[in-house]
Amino acid sequence: MPNAAHPLAAVLDTLCPMHALIDATGHIVHAGPTLHKLCPGGIAPWARFTELFEMKRPRCDSSMKALRARGGQKLHLILRGGPRCDLKGVLAPLPEDGPIQPAGGAIVNLSFGISVVDAVRDFALTSTDFAATDLAIEMLYLVEAKTAAMEASRTLNLRLQGAMIAAEEKAYTDALTGLRNRRAADYLLERLLERKQDFALMQLDLDFFKAVNDTMGHAAGDHVLREVAAIMIEETRAEDMIARVGGDEFVLVFARLTDPGRMHDIATRLIARLEQPIRYGEELCRISASAGSVLSCDYARPTLARMLEDADAALYAAKAAGRGRHVPFAPQAPPASADGAARRQG
Template identity: 60%
Template structure:
């Protein structure tokens, strides 16, 4: 459609100053659509389409005729695009002169903006700064949104690194570096949690027999290998819910949650002792160790105390050592229940 020199000049100015606009003729059909508005519709061809086919005027309510629209000149219009995304926009309509010549006579210019929906519109229609007038505040909002996104992503990455470092530091603080088992600090935390709760548990103090002879004969590197093999064997012979901690050179503590039966503790202790008597291959030979175990059960105490149970299990352990090693003793308040006497003259 020919708009004439004046009309073409007007269109060029509008495309530059407010690229998201529509020029309507007197019949309410689109004579021209700004480049940004055309981008909001899939086919981009809006020429000669009716206003009502492109926009739903939500407020103020009118019959949609051009005469009714021209009466809303200067008012804030709330519209919705008649498209797949039904994006909501704001608009203002400015009537064109009635005494002009050509197709612009009796028409109007409808200028649009996204309002607070700018960020979603930029995402939905892949808009860039070139789709807005250079003086449009939307440009600054886009820069602010982009800067905020970059800052938030950097903050998220930093938080993830800090959280990972924190978890790694906590894990290291509660882990025995040689065996990968829990350490004494972790054991103290577990005992505090268990004794403050209502779950029964058993505690076994495990001490290796003849470990000094391994270091003396094969060297400390072989001794470290034996400790690692012992740790792996103990993990294999216990449940995933059980906690095993290395609390000294060749001293270990095993926590058995939900275990309150002396007989069951005795069976577990005997199985561990038998497993730890298997020969262990070291780089320069084969060695053997065994274990003595002292145990205490929280169900034997009116008010369980982690420190008291550790002390009582330790006394039971020394009793097992005195009986010849390679056996277990379970502490009770007045007497002790022990496994079979397996001294056999062992030292």
């Protein structure tokens, strides 16, 4: 009997879109539209049910007699070929004589059980592939709602994480120059000391910057500070840290740098660049810089306070020697003045 000609076809397709109508010889004479989707190319006419589906439980041979004997029992089957698909089913034997055809056959109604979500993905199923009263539709709606909620939660978490990163970045950044600030410098230096990693520390002050502010205004001073920041970035490595810790005061940290000669070369190069006139509109701003430095490897037990104090002393020695120069810390360097602000003027 051809598929579409069976009198129960339309009814079964609506009520049980995953059914198979089997004749007395075990051949499928009609299959629901969803069941066709599970088989690549659809179910061939008169295909044997046991050739398409393997019975896992209860175990039985492939005869129609054995299948009919399982009537009313819960069947566990696997689709042969294509994506692995575990199915649940129930079989209703048809009378061996009477008006219901095919006589001696059976109707098997199948479902996906808890694997419905995987099946929807693997076979591109939609709600129209299930009976209107099938609880699988409600389950799919719940899964879709859960997925949407999880995606919304993930998006919110990403936004919150981004906001936290932005807030942390802002907390460690100097707003005018985009360099790190004192808080960031202290944090990095403490981490380096905790890890016992060698580094070089330079304190650098701009010379004659106050004159720029006094004669050309604070807008010119701000422009000069941004240009100074750009020059420092150009003259240092990406892994080095530059922090603006005061109006015209900077701290530079060079991880793994232990060579005093190299430290002096970097400082000298920086000062030379900073002494080049900086254009502001039609005017030229002229500044210089003084720097003092220390190496962590010169200390038996380096501490942040001691290193900052010694770098400050070396910086004071550079200013006292005429400015525009770098002085590395040495035991004979003059001690830091109690009036730090006074000695940095200019």
